[in-house]
Amino acid sequence: MSLTVLMNAGPWLSVPPPGYGGIENVVATLVPELRKLGVRVVLASVETSTLPVDERIWVFPDGQFHALQRPYNQVCGVSQAHLDGVVRALRARDDIDLVHDHVEAVGLATMAAMGPDGPPVLHTLHWDLAKHPELYGNLDGGVRVRVNGVSASQLARAPRALREHSVGHVHLSTPLAVDADRRPRVEKGDHTVILGRINPGKGQDLGARLARQVGFPLVLAGPVGPYHRPADLAAAGDEARQNPDVRFFYDHVAPYVDGDLVRWVGTVAGRERDDLLAGARAALFPLRWEEPGGTAVVEALSLGTPVVAVARGCLPELIEPGRTGLLTTDEEELGDLVLAAGLLDPDECRRTAAARFTPAVMAERYVGLYEQVRRLAPRPLLPTPT
Numbered sequence: 001m002s003l004t005v006l007m008n009a010g011p012w013l014s015v016p017p018p019g020y021g022g023i024e025n026v027v028a029t030l031v032p033e034l035r036k037l038g039v040r041v042v043l044a045s046v047e048t049s050t051l052p053v054d055e056r057i058w059v060f061p062d063g064q065f066h067a068l069q070r071p072y073n074q075v076c077g078v079s080q081a082h083l084d085g086v087v088r089a090l091r092a093r094d095d096i097d098l099v100h101d102h103v104e105a106v107g108l109a110t111m112a113a114m115g116p117d118g119p120p121v122l123h124t125l126h127w128d129l130a131k132h133p134e135l136y137g138n139l140d141g142g143v144r145v146r147v148n149g150v151s152a153s154q155l156a157r158a159p160r161a162l163r164e165h166s167v168g169h170v171h172l173s174t175p176l177a178v179d180a181d182r183r184p185r186v187e188k189g190d191h192t193v194i195l196g197r198i199n200p201g202k203g204q205d206l207g208a209r210l211a212r213q214v215g216f217p218l219v220l221a222g223p224v225g226p227y228h229r230p231a232d233l234a235a236a237g238d239e240a241r242q243n244p245d246v247r248f249f250y251d252h253v254a255p256y257v258d259g260d261l262v263r264w265v266g267t268v269a270g271r272e273r274d275d276l277l278a279g280a281r282a283a284l285f286p287l288r289w290e291e292p293g294g295t296a297v298v299e300a301l302s303l304g305t306p307v308v309a310v311a312r313g314c315l316p317e318l319i320e321p322g323r324t325g326l327l328t329t330d331e332e333e334l335g336d337l338v339l340a341a342g343l344l345d346p347d348e349c350r351r352t353a354a355a356r357f358t359p360a361v362m363a364e365r366y367v368g369l370y371e372q373v374r375r376l377a378p379r380p381l382l383p384t385p386t
Contacts, residue, residue: 003370004040006096007031010103011082013063015049022295023102023126029173033363042096044086059085069226069243079103083110090119098122098370105132112141120377121145122369126293129158136162144377148369150293151314157290167369172293173362176274176302181354185346186278186304191217192338193280195296198224198253199245203286206331208256214335220264221276224249228267278303282341285309286334294318302353304346308337324349
């Protein structure tokens with residue numbers, strides 16, 4: 001395949017990221033499989049990104065995620081500076097067949113504003129589409145700019161103007177799904193895991209309360225705001241409470257964290273994360289929002305761990321009740337379902353992951369969308385005259 005794609009991952013974290021980084025992990029999973037299919041990838045990220053690609057574009061030397069804690073008027077130019085670098089690169093060359101953009105809001109707006117002489121664009125929507133109603137409700141990307149979701153349920157809730165630009169959805173994947181059906185069984189412990197950034201939408205307060213109420217061991221694994229380890233949060237003192245996720249943790253989660261039945265271990269990655277998930281009785285998702293993608297869901301299944309969740313967002317698309325997990329619309333039932341999850345077959349979880357959620361499956365789907373977007377917008381990029 002002769003296709004050059006500019007993959008715009010944004011300026012916030014390196015690719016792959018050092019630990020938690022949802023969008024950056026998606027890009028790091030997708031790109032190697034695209035290159036196996038013959039796609040040439042130009043990565044727009046930060047200089048410290050280490051993902052093997054064919055070419056790199058950057059404005060910032062390091063990830064700028066830390067800047068998000070500063071006041072808006074000090075940080076509002078970060079995304080714009082990165083996008084300005086991307087646009088300058090696009091206008092200076094004629095070899096980019098398509099831009100695959102992952103930068104929330106400003107990426108879509110900038111690509112649409114390039115006008116009819118810009119390249120075809122596929123903008124992936126990784127987030128809650130109830131945000132940015134003025135942008136999404138009035139989007140006009142012409143025939144050149146298209147979007148895709150990461151689940152059907154996410155797109156079903158999108159404003160009409162955004163849906164009219166959609167070319168469908170692609171479920172997220174994980175490298176853990178590769179040959180997951182051949183992975184030997186891991187001895188299960190009695191703990192349950194909630195994996196992900198601690199915030200109100202993820203519902204860690206509900207999970208912690210139910211763990212204390214029902215009596216099952218619970219491990220909370222994920223950062224609180226910018227703090228990846230309990231020691232880092234403790235050292236930050238009262239100033240850390242300026243961050244809303246930190247306030248949520250202290251006010252609503254920490255009262256249940258006793259270091260015994262309920263533990264917060266901070267960010268886990270790599271082998272540590274895999275061992276924690278693989279040995280768990282269940283992965284718990286006590287959601288209070290419409291989860292759009294569910295990376296942690298497919299990771300859990302790949303490691304043979306059933307999912308127990310509130311049936312919101314993409315969860316009903318990813319989970320087969322009674323086979324790979326248990327879903328409910330009543331959050332108070334989650335505690336009893338955690339206990340029942342031990343009856344589900346870990347092998348069934350792994351078989352499902354190997355069939356549905358490998359990076360190769362995701363990449364093949366994206367290549368199909370690239371071709372569709374290019375057919376809809378055949379006009380090539382015109383380089384700036386010199």
